[in-house]
Amino acid sequence: xxxxxxxxxxxxxxxxxxxxxxxxxxxxxxxxxxxxxxxxxxxxxxxxxxxxxxxxxxxxxxxxxxxxxxxxxxxxxxxxxxxxxxxxxxxxxxxxxxxxxxxxxxxxxxxxxxxxxxxxxxxxxxxxxxxxxxxxxxxxxxxxxxxxxxxxxxxxxxxxxxxxxxxxxxxxxxxxxxxxxxxxxxxxxxxxxxxxxxxxxxxxxxxxxxxxxxxxxxxxxxxxxxxxxxxxxxxxxxxxxxxxxxxxxxxxxxxxxxxxxxxxxxxxxxxxxxxxxxxxxxxxxxxxxxxxxxxxxxxxxxxxxxxxxxxxxxxxxxxxxxxxxxxxxxxxxxxxxxxxxxxxxxxxxxxxxxxxxxxxxxxxxxxxxxxxxxxxxxxxxxxxxxxxxxxxxxxxxxxxxxxxxxxxxxxxxxxxxx
Amino acid sequence: xxxxxxxxxxxxxxxxxxxxxxxxxxxxxxxxxxxxxxxxxxxxxxxxxxxxxxxxxxxxxxxxxxxxxxxxxxxxxxxxxxxxxxxxxxxxxxxxxxxxxxxxxxxxxxxxxxxxxxxxxxxxxxxxxxxxxxxxxxxxxxxxxxxxxxxxxxxxxxx
Numbered sequence: 284x285x286x287x288x289x290x291x292x293x294x295x296x297x298x299x300x301x302x303x304x305x306x307x308x309x310x311x312x313x314x315x316x317x318x319x320x321x322x323x324x325x326x327x328x329x330x331x332x333x334x335x336x337x338x339x340x341x342x343x344x345x346x347x348x349x350x351x352x353x354x355x356x357x358x359x360x361x362x363x364x365x366x367x368x369x370x371x372x373x374x375x376x377x378x379x380x381x382x383x384x385x386x387x388x389x390x391x392x393x394x395x396x397x398x399x400x401x402x403x404x405x406x407x408x409x410x411x412x413x414x415x416x417x418x419x420x421x422x423x424x425x426x427x428x429x430x431x432x433x434x435x436x437x438x439x440x441x442x443x444x445x446x447x448x449x450x451x452x453x454x455x456x457x458x459x460x461x462x463x464x465x466x467x468x469x470x471x472x473x474x475x476x477x478x479x480x481x482x483x484x485x486x487x488x489x490x491x492x493x494x495x496x497x498x499x500x501x502x503x504x505x506x507x508x509x510x511x512x513x514x515x516x517x518x519x520x521x522x523x524x525x526x527x528x529x530x531x532x533x534x535x536x537x538x539x540x541x542x543x544x545x546x547x548x549x550x551x552x553x554x555x556x557x558x559x560x561x562x563x564x565x566x567x568x569x570x571x572x573x574x575x576x577x578x579x580x581x582x583x584x585x586x587x588x589x590x591x592x593x594x595x596x597x598x599x600x601x602x603x604x605x606x607x608x609x610x611x612x613x614x615x616x617x618x619x620x621x622x623x624x625x626x627x628x629x630x631x632x633x634x635x636x637x638x639x640x641x642x643x644x645x646x647x648x649x650x651x652x653x654x655x656x657x658x659x660x661x662x663x664x665x666x667x668x669x670x671x672x673x674x675x676x677x678x679x680x681x682x683x684x685x686x687x688x689x690x691x692x693x694x695x696x697x698x699x700x701x
Numbered sequence: 702x703x704x705x706x707x708x709x710x711x712x713x714x715x716x717x718x719x720x721x722x723x724x725x726x727x728x729x730x731x732x733x734x735x736x737x738x739x740x741x742x743x744x745x746x747x748x749x750x751x752x753x754x755x756x757x758x759x760x761x762x763x764x765x766x767x768x769x770x771x772x773x774x775x776x777x778x779x780x781x782x783x784x785x786x787x788x789x790x791x792x793x794x795x796x797x798x799x800x801x802x803x804x805x806x807x808x809x810x811x812x813x814x815x816x817x818x819x820x821x822x823x824x825x826x827x828x829x830x831x832x833x834x835x836x837x838x839x840x841x842x843x844x845x846x847x848x849x850x851x852x853x854x855x856x857x858x859x860x
Binding site for chain 2: 309310311312361363364365402404405428429485486487488687699700701
């Protein structure tokens with residue numbers, strides 16, 4: 284009896300089993316989620332067709348990869364439905380999916396089975412340019428197929444006192460990038476403005492701009508300095524737009540109402556995010572000690588709700604690291620219990636106009652939680668369905684974080700058809 | 702399963718004077734039709750359609766179709782009675798890249814301040830000639846009872 288129970292607990296459903304069990308969820312979304320969870324290995328044959336003079340390869344990023352290396356591998360892979368995979372290079376002994384060359388095309392393969400063909404993205408034209416100060420523009424602003432990304436602060440000050448979120452490797456990755464000469468932590472407003480100006484010269488190439496970074500605690504009120512950095516950056520970007528508001532959003536620490544109003548009134552942003560990471564106060568206190576220490580769960584959540592009055596329903600969101608709530612020893616012990624609790628809290632947020640999205644947890648080797656396990660595919664899909672259904676129930680759109688303006692969340696992919 | 706479109710049909714589809722319509726269904730089977738001149742046959746033999754709007758019913762239906770292997774239908778009317786219907790599967794949507802950007806620029810040059818959300822690509826699997834003459838000949842040959850009696854009646858000259 285005990286052996287059978289152990290088997291029941293340990294065994295996770297395979298991709299095909301999840302596809303069969305949840306026929307209302309597209310196979311492509313399930314596949315993409317599994318690729319996210321397991322990572323990717325590029326064969327030499329696949330890499331032979333990657334040309335950094337044509338294709339977009341990885342540049343400066345906020346988080347590291349599972350293999351702990353910084354290499355010019357493809358930054359994104361496009362699936363046939365227009366959504367994307369952000370490849371996380373993973374050592375072969377961890378059983379990643381494989382990208383190989385089949386008949387001259389890149390193919391996503393698992394257990395020798397060809398699952399989907401994928402496409403590389405061409406690099407944008409501004410990647411070949413430098414600013415008047417001599418900085419390569421691709422270091423200042425990186426790109427996804429349709430989105431421009433800026434890192435406002437590559438360092439998270441929660442880490443200064445050893446209070447980083449336990450799943451996060453932002454500071455170790457920042458140090459690694461500095462050692463290996465991958466960009467700087469901060470750029471001048473003029474350099475940012477010039478880069479955006481060049482990016483906009485390529486018609487149809489981009490739909491959105493996203494800013495994020497580590498938390499900056501300094502200021503008369505906590506996060507005041509962080510706010511100033513974002514306002515400065517957004518105003519530099521805004522110099523290039525004819526309208527006051529344009530498709531750009533930020534992911535910041537949880538700003539208070541006064542800070543949020545300044546952000547809205549003094550910049551062009553159209554949406555706002557602050558990540559709760561985990562939807563339970565007790566788990567939040569353990570997983571995110573810095574966030575807990577600075578504001579606490581209830582205040583972090585409350586600030587999100589207040590942001591709705593400023594940015595509107597459907598324009599405020601929060602990201603969850605799906606599965607971190609199951610981390611041992613203090614996480615939930617059952618996926619059913621975790622799912623129920625998560626969706627209950629996500630519903631509370633949705634009632635108040637805040638939308639929640641899922642980032643399936645990928646265990647980072649240089650994070651505190653480096654020895655934990657990612658959640659099951661089934662858990663991630665159940666959660667994604669639930670979040671999508673909540674958006675439908677409460678009439679929340681997710682335009683600013685959808686497949687095109689991000690592409691990294693299974694639930695927002697599902698929301699494409701609403 | 703794919704069919705190769707004839708040169709004649711490709712020419713009709715790519716003729717700007719032809720009328721073309723795209724029919725899709727949602728996950729409840731509710732159909733939606735758009736008349737759209739952007740539909741054309743590309744060099745690889747697949748049919749392309751330029752979708753302007755992310756939020757359109759067509760676009761939502763097309764996403765559902767590519768996800769769940771639902772067919773679309775393309776109706777084409779050329780000169781005179783020439784009409785065809787093509788059943789197809791959506792096989793790809795281009796949201797970036799040279800093809801997308803080429804169409805984005807051309808559309809805006811032609812139509813002004815419009816947007817383009819994707820270039821949908823369809824693989825044709827069935828073509829039917831929907832011309833009345835063809836369909837009628839076919840019906841009269843195979844279902845001879847389906848005609849009104851007066852069409853069988855003797856005429857004055859037959860008496």
